[in-house]
Amino acid sequence: xxxxxxxxxxxxxxxxxxxxxxxxxxxxxxxxxxxxxxxxxxxxxxxxxxxxxxxxxxxxxxxxxxxxxxxxxxxxxxxxxxxxxxxxxxxxxxxxxxxxxxxxxxxxxxxxxxxxxxxxxxxxxxxxxxxxxxxxxxxxxxxxxxxxxxxxxxxxxxxxxxxxxxxxxxxxxxxxxxxxxxxxxxxxxxxxxxxxxxxxxxxxxxxxxxxxxxxxxxxxxxxxxxxxxxxxxxxxxxxxxxxxxxxxxxxxxxxxxxxxxxxxxxxxxxxxxxxxxxxxxxxxxxxxxxxxxxxxxxxxxxxxxxxxxxxxxxxxxxxxxxxxxxxxxxxxxxxxxxxxxxxxxxxxxxxxxxxxxxxxxxxxxxxxxxxxxxxxxxxxxxxxxxxxxxxxxxxxxxxxxxxxxxxxxxxxxxxxxxxxxxxxxxxxxxxxxxxxxxxxxxxxxxxxxxxxxxxxxxxxxxxxxxxxxxxxxxxxxxxxxxx
Amino acid sequence: xxxxxxxxxxxxxxxxxxxxxxxxxxxxxxxxxxxxxxxxxxxxxxxxxxxxxxxxxxxxxxxxxxxxxxxxxxxxxxxxxxxxxxxxxxxxxxxxxxxxxxxxxxxxxxxx
Numbered sequence: 001x002x003x004x005x006x007x008x009x010x011x012x013x014x015x016x017x018x019x020x021x022x023x024x025x026x027x028x029x030x031x032x033x034x035x036x037x038x039x040x041x042x043x044x045x046x047x048x049x050x051x052x053x054x055x056x057x058x059x060x061x062x063x064x065x066x067x068x069x070x071x072x073x074x075x076x077x078x079x080x081x082x083x084x085x086x087x088x089x090x091x092x093x094x095x096x097x098x099x100x101x102x103x104x105x106x107x108x109x110x111x112x113x114x115x116x117x118x119x120x121x122x123x124x125x126x127x128x129x130x131x132x133x134x135x136x137x138x139x140x141x142x143x144x145x146x147x148x149x150x151x152x153x154x155x156x157x158x159x160x161x162x163x164x165x166x167x168x169x170x171x172x173x174x175x176x177x178x179x180x181x182x183x184x185x186x187x188x189x190x191x192x193x194x195x196x197x198x199x200x201x202x203x204x205x206x207x208x209x210x211x212x213x214x215x216x217x218x219x220x221x222x223x224x225x226x227x228x229x230x231x232x233x234x235x236x237x238x239x240x241x242x243x244x245x246x247x248x249x250x251x252x253x254x255x256x257x258x259x260x261x262x263x264x265x266x267x268x269x270x271x272x273x274x275x276x277x278x279x280x281x282x283x284x285x286x287x288x289x290x291x292x293x294x295x296x297x298x299x300x301x302x303x304x305x306x307x308x309x310x311x312x313x314x315x316x317x318x319x320x321x322x323x324x325x326x327x328x329x330x331x332x333x334x335x336x337x338x339x340x341x342x343x344x345x346x347x348x349x350x351x352x353x354x355x356x357x358x359x360x361x362x363x364x365x366x367x368x369x370x371x372x373x374x375x376x377x378x379x380x381x382x383x384x385x386x387x388x389x390x391x392x393x394x395x396x397x398x399x400x401x402x403x404x405x406x407x408x409x410x411x412x413x414x415x416x417x418x419x420x421x422x423x424x425x426x427x428x429x430x431x432x433x434x435x436x437x438x439x440x441x442x443x444x445x446x447x448x449x450x451x452x453x454x455x456x457x458x459x460x461x462x463x464x465x466x467x468x469x470x471x472x473x474x475x476x477x478x479x480x481x482x483x
Numbered sequence: 484x485x486x487x488x489x490x491x492x493x494x495x496x497x498x499x500x501x502x503x504x505x506x507x508x509x510x511x512x513x514x515x516x517x518x519x520x521x522x523x524x525x526x527x528x529x530x531x532x533x534x535x536x537x538x539x540x541x542x543x544x545x546x547x548x549x550x551x552x553x554x555x556x557x558x559x560x561x562x563x564x565x566x567x568x569x570x571x572x573x574x575x576x577x578x579x580x581x582x583x584x585x586x587x588x589x590x591x592x593x594x595x
Contacts, residue, residue, distance in 0.1 A: 021528045022509065025506075025509050025521070025524060025525065025528065029509070029517070031574075034577065037524070038567065041528060041567075042567050045528075045531060048531060048534050049563070052537040059541050066544060066549070071541065073552070073556075074536075074540045074553075077536075077554075077560060078537075078560045081556065081557035081560035082560035082561065086567075089564070100565065101519075101526055104530075104561060105529075107561040107565070114555035115532070115536055118555070238529050249538055250488050250489060250490055252488060252490060253531060255495070256502040258529055259499050260525070261526075262506065263502070264506040266507075267510050356516070365518030365520075365521075365522075368519065369576065372576040373576050377580040378578065381516055
């Protein structure tokens with residue numbers, strides 16, 4: 001009787017949580033309902049966490065004497081961990097969002113790995129299925145933990161350069177095999193009951209050690225612009241690990257939530273990889289963009305620099321302008337300035353739209369969020385497939401801080417490494433202005449044929465500074481400024 | 484009556500399969516503009532791992548288990564709380580034409 005009521009309450013709240021998670025995610029399919037979606041999911045989380053303290057009524061006999069201490073530990077961990085993360089999540093700048101998501105994701109993976117560790121150290125698993133699932137969750141969780149931390153360090157600028165060493169893939173493979181071997185041995189010892197060569201605890205340490213190192217090594221060589229894929233895949237990994245540990249703990253809410261996220265993350269990963277015209281394996285295991293071995297087709301034409309002010313005035317008298325923002329805009333913190341210019345143009349009767357490439361930014365859809373933060377209404381923001389046909393009708397395409405995603409070589413040059421990648425057809429506009437810091441190449445390390453085409457002019461300078469000049473020039477025409 | 488949950492073998496696989504399918508379908512309908520909030524939202528959802536952490540910690544009977552359990556709850560709580568905070572903030576910024584958001588008003592923008 002004493003255990004029945006807590007079980008009933010926990011069962012009900014977990015069921016409610018699983019429903020609210022899925023309902024909440026489902027509401028995220030439209031910008032109108034999305035804000036309430038996350039709140040539904042939040043309620044689910046809150047009741048599930050509160051109810052989980054009722055497990056105290058039904059603990060193992062061995063843990064009974066520690067119940068008070070353990071409850072206090074759980075409550076304080078909840079408050080400290082939750083409080084710190086809540087505060088950092090509220091404080092962080094929107095441009096720093098990718099690294100925060102990576103960090104929180106790594107924490108989830110670490111938590112899943114830690115749960116697995118308790119089950120293993122306490123020998124709480126029963127049967128071969130449970131121990132294999134525990135180890136699988138432990139491996140995926142640990143890789144997600146250390147890998148996400150490296151991703152966080154890279155995005156945050158703590159680690160600046162992709163670290164690549166000779167024979168990296170062989171070393172990575174070796175660590176993977178070592179992890180699997182130790183895991184296999186743990187299963188064997190657990191099943192046969194034979195005496196392990198070294199105490200079981202050492203094997204478990206070894207297993208986690210190898211898995212953590214593998215996560216680090218796997219993430220270190222991956223470059224910054226590939227981060228959308230990396231974050232997305234680790235998100236899926238953590239979900240998977242949580243789902244597997246949910247099975248071990250016999251908790252269907254964890255199983256469902258984890259697997260929903262695992263599948264969602266997998267789908268997003270594939271979408272991102274597709275937007276770069278590369279396979280997921282290619283992103284993870286090849287060092288992209290560090291060598292330009294391929295031959296470049298000769299490019300005709302010259303780079304034609306123009307003054308920012310002239311470009312601004314030209315746009316003022318255009319009928320339709322499509323803006324193509326890239327990560328360079330975010331680096332220059334030019335989003336606010338950009339929207340200020342856009343509002344000026346709009347008040348002069350110019351139709352302005354934003355065209356966003358799927359991999360613009362450092363996580364999927366980051367550019368959309370950064371524009372939203374600057375106040376750009378989402379009905380002005382268009383995705384690649386929705387706007388590409390419209391470039392032909394546009395008078396001006398304004399490319400700011402983007403490069404490879406507007407390189408027409410992806411359509412025409414079979415020898416180009418980005419051939420086949422879906423691009424924004426900015427080159428089809430009657431006039432193209434490219435705002436760029438200097439004459440450098442893009443992430444892929446290839447020359448952009450667009451810059452040399454007849455209808456393209458270059459505006460050199462920091463994006464924010466260039467936009468300021470454009471605003472001044474348009475204002476100078478004596479227009480009333482936008483509200 | 485007993486409300487203890489027992490999931491084994493194929494039952495687990497059925498749960499995993501249906502959940503994975505649900506996740507795939509739900510996320511397939513999310514437009515690209517919402518991919519960042521979605522990812523951060525699903526990142527929040529796997530924060531439910533904190534519940535497993537609390538369960539494991541309450542059942543801990545050695546110091547080692549208590550330490551790892553504490554870490555599990557700490558990290559899981561961070562995942563859940565942080566995931567919610569950033570997702571909620573992001574979604575509050577999305578708006579249609581003609582509406583001024585609080586986020587935009589607090590930005591550095593001149594009005595002239």
